[in-house]
Amino acid sequence: MTHSDILIIGGGIAGGSLAAKIAPHRSTTLLEAEANFGTHSTGRSAALWEPFYGLDIIRKLCWASEAELITRDVLSPRGILYLQEADRPRDTFEDILKQPGAQHLDVAAAQAMIPILRADAFVEAAYGPKAQDIDVDKLFQSFLKEARAAGAMLVTNARVTAIRHEAHWIVDTPAGTFTANTIVNAAGAWADQVATLAGITPLGIQPLRRSMARIPAPGGHDISRWPMVVSAAEDWYAKPDAGKLLVSPADEDPVAPMDAWPDDMVLAEGIARYEAFVSEPVTRVEHSWAGLRSFPPDRTPAIGFGGEGFFWCAGQGGYGIETSCALSDLGAALLQGEAPSLDPAIVAALSPARFA
Ligand SMILES: Cc1cc2nc3c(=O)[nH]c(=O)nc-3n(C[C@H](O)[C@H](O)[C@H](O)COP(=O)(O)OP(=O)(O)OC[C@H]3O[C@@H](n4cnc5c(N)ncnc54)[C@H](O)[C@@H]3O)c2cc1C
Structure with missing residues (x-):
């Protein structure tokens, strides 16, 4: 022993x-x-450090982790773009815009960052420059x-x-x-x-499943400098990852503790929500997986x-x-x-x- x-x-x-x-x-x-x-x-995980997301206490813990993450040389610039649809509550969007450094963008400015965004899918955007990739x-x-x-x-x-x-x-x-x-x-x-x-x-403590699909770079674009992009309703997000794009339905389905796998229908519906915002359809999912986010x-x-x-x-x-x-x-x-x-x-x- x-x-x-x-x-x-x-x-x-x-x-x-x-x-x-x-x-x-x-x-x-x-x-x-x-x-x-x-x-x-x-x-x-999606490997993101975003100190303006989640409950206030989570934001404080992110800030309190920043110096050590820098010392360990694991952060690199990413940025995050929130897209606001017409006729949706603006509370979350307003909250995002209160972040220090947040930029309020019109549709054309958002398209300059991510050219595949559809002009008819959203009415305004908020860019958070502080978000970083974590290695x-x-x-x-x-x-x-x-x-x-x-x-x-x-x-x-x-x-x-x-x-x-x-x-x-x-x-x-x-x-x-x-x-x-x-x-x-x-x-x-x-x-x-x-x-x-x-x-x-x-x-x-309740495990909530979150799914991910990895798709080829849309339209063959160089997506390495695109920011992460999220619907302000938080019902999908997409993030560049080693030349590919990760797309998540942002699902939160309660499940038992397990080696999680993605539900095909949940993934398909999430990809459809993403597709409604972009001009390039998803023709192939190269890989998919799910993990558990466990909350008290x-x-x-x-x-x-x-x-x-x-x-x-x-x-x-x-x-x-x-x-x-x-x-x-x-x-x-x-x-x-x-x-x-x-x-x-x-x-x-x-x-x-x-x-x-
Ligand atoms: C899709 C997705 C995206 C995410 N994106 C982000 C993000 O962008 N940024 C971020 O900060 N976080 C993100 N998270 C959350 C982050 O991944 C988790 O909060 C974190 O990994 C939890 O770490 P953990 O060590 O508690 O859990 P785990 O990594 O699950 O480790 C727990 C370990 O305990 C072991 N274990 C369980 N029971 C026993 C036992 N009886 N005996 C011995 N070992 C046992 C398990 O095998 C497991 O390896 C994301 C999560 C998911 C699923």
Whole structure:
């Protein structure tokens, strides 16, 4: 049996980033159910850092992660273009325009950025220059490398099947039995299941499926400098990715924790909504996939102790990559009993104690 101060369950960006930050200070083991780290949500994201999107607390966590993301050299310029249709509520659009640096564009100016946009599909646009691409693989691998270098034990094919507490936690996996003073629940979509195994009350974390299609560059255009483009109604988005275009229906269908796959009809309907905005029809989907964005009931991550020696690092929803630096700093501080660098109001808002 291997004993550690900290045993992290779940080898996605949440568990991997926390392992990198805590391993220099406490003996650490990271357990991943799959054969490879990052197999689930972390390996399936849209890879965007957009600090003006989502709840206020998510925006603050994005800003708090920015400096470290720059230091790790994983950000590159992208920009984001929101398209407003006629006869749609303008609340979200107005909110976007309040962003510092946001530009209000007419249809022709939006078409200058993305020439395939149809002039009859939308009436105005908002451009957010701050949005950046994240090199997720580079970021994630840097976390794992740092965890290893600090002496952490990283174990794959180690799905946790049983957890009990005697003098310390005892955790069974096909890769062996592990013991620890503190366990960290970083199991993504499976976080409530892992809590239940440990006899801890689940938080109601709900996985929501999001699908993606990769299509050839429309009309053979060089799309490398196109911004990401989103309907202001948020019912589809498209983003350049290595010479291809990713198109998502922006679906949020509740599902059980699973190795997610896209529903063909959901994908087809989302592609049809995208096609209504562009002059180039989609003739071929080269690849499609789905991943799970897992949210607590208030759509705010749960970071902190939820019982004696039981620590939550879950519920990052659709923002777990762009907020990973701030959330792992917070987790490492709380695990060491140190004062976090984040505003105490943010720390309280993230605490699982809010569900007690
Ligand atoms: C389509 C899509 C687009 C997205 N776009 C963005 C974006 O642009 N920007 C952004 O910041 N975020 C984005 N996200 C969200 C982001 O991907 C997630 O918030 C983040 O990956 C969550 O990381 P995680 O480590 O919590 O989960 P995961 O990566 O799913 O990791 C959890 C791990 O726990 C393991 N596990 C589960 N149960 C056990 C067990 N019993 N024992 C051992 N291991 C276990 C799983 O195998 C899994 O590897 C997107 C997500 C999706 C699906």
